[in-house]
Amino acid sequence: xxxxxxxxxxxxxxxxxxxxxxxxxxxxxxxxxxxxxxxxxxxxxxxxxxxxxxxxxxxxxxxxxxxxxxxxxxxxxxxxxxxxxxxxxxxxxxxxxxxxxxxxxxxxxxxxxxxxxxxxxxxxxxxxxxxxxxxxxxxxxxxxxxxxxxxxxxxxxxxxxxxxxxxxxxxxxxxxxxxxxxxxxxxxxxxxx
Amino acid sequence: xxxxxxxxxxxxxxxxxxxxxxxxxxxxxxxxxxxxxxxxxxxxxxxxxxxxxxxxxxxxxxxxxxxxxxxxxxxxxxxxxxxxxxxxxxxxxxxxxxxxxxxxxxxxxxxxxxxxxxxxxxxxxxxxxxxxxxxxxxxxxxxxxxxxxxxxxxxxxxxxxxxxxxxxxxxxxxxxxxxxxxxxxxxxxxxxx
DNA sequence: GTCTATAATTCGATAGAC
DNA sequence: GTCTATCGAATTATAGAC
Numbered sequence: 001x002x003x004x005x006x007x008x009x010x011x012x013x014x015x016x017x018x019x020x021x022x023x024x025x026x027x028x029x030x031x032x033x034x035x036x037x038x039x040x041x042x043x044x045x046x047x048x049x050x051x052x053x054x055x056x057x058x059x060x061x062x063x064x065x066x067x068x069x070x071x072x073x074x075x076x077x078x079x080x081x082x083x084x085x086x087x088x089x090x091x092x093x094x095x096x097x098x099x100x101x102x103x104x105x106x107x108x109x110x111x112x113x114x115x116x117x118x119x120x121x122x123x124x125x126x127x128x129x130x131x132x133x134x135x136x137x138x139x140x141x142x143x144x145x146x147x148x149x150x151x152x153x154x155x156x157x158x159x160x161x162x163x164x165x166x167x168x169x170x171x172x173x174x175x176x177x178x179x180x181x182x183x184x185x186x187x188x189x190x191x192x193x
Numbered sequence: 194x195x196x197x198x199x200x201x202x203x204x205x206x207x208x209x210x211x212x213x214x215x216x217x218x219x220x221x222x223x224x225x226x227x228x229x230x231x232x233x234x235x236x237x238x239x240x241x242x243x244x245x246x247x248x249x250x251x252x253x254x255x256x257x258x259x260x261x262x263x264x265x266x267x268x269x270x271x272x273x274x275x276x277x278x279x280x281x282x283x284x285x286x287x288x289x290x291x292x293x294x295x296x297x298x299x300x301x302x303x304x305x306x307x308x309x310x311x312x313x314x315x316x317x318x319x320x321x322x323x324x325x326x327x328x329x330x331x332x333x334x335x336x337x338x339x340x341x342x343x344x345x346x347x348x349x350x351x352x353x354x355x356x357x358x359x360x361x362x363x364x365x366x367x368x369x370x371x372x373x374x375x376x377x378x379x380x381x382x383x384x385x386x
Numbered sequence: 387g388t389c390t391a392t393a394a395t396t397c398g399a400t401a402g403a404c
Numbered sequence: 405g406t407c408t409a410t411c412g413a414a415t416t417a418t419a420g421a422c
Contacts, residue, residue, distance in 0.1 A: 014405065033308035035228035038397065049407050053401065114307045115226035126374055132362065149354065149362030150374050157350015161342065164307050165316055165349075169325065169342030180345050181382050185277050188377040207387070231415065242389050247417065393418070400411075 018056050020046040025067040030102055034064060034112040034119060061118065068122060070105045074128045077138035086186035087139060087179065093155050094175050101163040110156065111164055127152060139190065150189045158182065198308050213239040218260040223295050227257060227305040227312060263298045263321045270331035278331060279379035280372065285350050287368050293354040302379060303349065304357055317329065332383065343382045344347060351375065 024045035028037040039060055043050040057063040073096075080088050097104055109126070113119035131152055137143040158178070162170040210358040219236035232253055237244040250256040268290075273281050290297055306312035324345055328336040347370070352370070354363040363371075 017405085033228070035226070036308060039399090040397075050398090051400085051408090052406065055405085060398070111307050114304050114353070115229060118359050126359060127360055127362060145362075146370070147368070147374065149360055149366060150371065150378075151350075152355040152360065153350040153363055154347055154378065155350075156237075156354055157346040157348075158343075160307070160353055161346040161349055165313050167317060167320055167345065169320060169338075170327065170346055171284055173339070173342060177339070181340065184381040184384075185347065185378040188381045189374050191377070210387085233415075243416090244390085244418085245388065247387085253416070342410090388422085390421075391419085394416090396415075397413085398411105399413105401409090403408080404406085 014056075017046070017048055017052065021048070021053055021056060021063075025063055026103060026105065026108055029064065029067055029112060030104075030108040033114075039063070044181050057080055063117070064112070068105055068109050069110060070122075071125065071128055072106065073076075073132045074130060077134050080138075082138075083187075086190055087183035088153070089155065090158075090183045090186060093159065094179060095146055095162055097159060098175055104163075106132055107159055107163055110159060143190075144179040149187055154182070156191065200347060205289065207249075210239070210241060213251060214241070214246055214256075215260055218256055219296060219298065219301055222257065222260055223297070223301040225305075227309045232256070243317065246309055247297060257305070257311070258384050261298055261312075263300050263302060263315075263319055265299065265319065267327045270327050273331075275331075276380075279383060280376035281319060282344065282348065283343060283351075283379055286352065290352060290356055291368055297356075298315045300352055335384075340382055344379055347375065347379055 007088065021042060024042045025037070026044050028045065039053050040050045042063070045051050046053075053063060053091060057066055075092060077085060077088070101107060106126075107121055110174065113123045127148075132144065132148050135148045135151065138144075139147070158170075161167045162178075194315055214235060217235045218230070220365045221235050221238065232246050233243045235256070236246050241245075244257060245384050246298075250259055268281065268285060270281070272280060290300065294300060299319075301313060306316045325337065328344065331337075332340070351363075354360045355371075
């Protein structure tokens with residue numbers, strides 16, 4: 001029976017270790033991007049040896065993939081009135097990012113996607129699989145196809161300047177003012193010409 | 194007199210070499226960001242040895258600084274009518290980036306600023322020294338202080354998604370459509386609430 | 387002014403002991 | 405399951421020959 005309990009505790013420990021590695025990896029990738037994040041640093045943060053990271057995740061690239069399971073958790077946009085759509089989007093991402101910007105998977109991915117091809121490809125996937133369909137359902141496929149990209153540009157532009165670059169002129173603004181100023185702007189993009 | 198001509202040709206060659214290094218450095222930093230750009234690769238592109246880069250620029254950080262003398266060349270916004278201000282801004286950056294995106298110093302800087310503190314600090318300087326004053330002159334200091342950040346967020350969001358991430362939904366759009374859709378959006382941000 | 391040679395690090399990855 | 409030891413490659417940077 002000692003062998004049985006031993007297996008159990010062993011499995012649990014490996015799960016904890018794996019989770020600790022993932023958490024540390026997300027923080028490092030978020031703070032430094034893909035290139036500057038080292039497996040050694042991740043292992044050190046997780047309180048284990050670097051070789052354990054390799055054992056669990058194979059290599060750095062696969063660790064990056066595992067650390068970035070992204071769900072934008074977009075609300076169902078078909079249930080919100082058309083005139084509230086833009087504000088809903090702005091508020092959604094503001095709330096998401098204000099909560100824990102340093103640990104948000106989308107910002108983590110964005111930071112790496114600027115210099116890493118694999119991460120950029122992942123951004124394309126996220127957009128195609130989550131943003132585009134949600135907007136198409138609310139706006140209709142034709143309008144969404146022509147404007148979803150620019151809406152994303154506006155929202156990612158906010159994420160970029162406020163949480164990654166930390167431009168003082170953007171970080172100084174309270175969230176209410178951002179929402180009030182940006183919602184009409186997104187609305188303007190969504191309005192057919 | 195042979196010594197004199199020798200000095201002359203020598204000086205000219207060193208200038209050419211220095212210029213070739215700077216050009217190669219800009220292209221590498223633009224394509225790969227700060228971290229992934231190696232002095233060896235820059236030297237190879239410039240057709241010289243890596244040690245020459247060190248000789249001329251001291252170290253990688255100083256080379257980066259030298260490669261990034263950025264002038265946004267913003268037009269005098271006080272001469273454009275208020276209702277054309279947003280469109281002027283959008284058109285200015287579109288024209289700038291469409292021309293030669295891979296070699297544009299602002300995009301080079303942006304790519305690196307996301308993961309490099311030094312580059313991010315430089316972005317802050319550019320904003321404070323060029324964007325903020327230009328908008329303050331056209332909009333007045335109070336409104337500019339509250340909205341210049343979000344205007345920059347929208348413009349940089351376009352640069353980010355179209356030229357760095359190359360999101361298909363954004364790269365697929367013709368410049369005219371971007372201008373027509375984004376100008377009213379920037380206008381909406383500039384309109385006082 | 388240019389290059390060779392190399393020092394000093396650092397990193398990803400592997401092999402193997404316990 | 406975890407760690408020690410280490411390899412091999414790549415990088416920044418330096419010293420010095422020509």
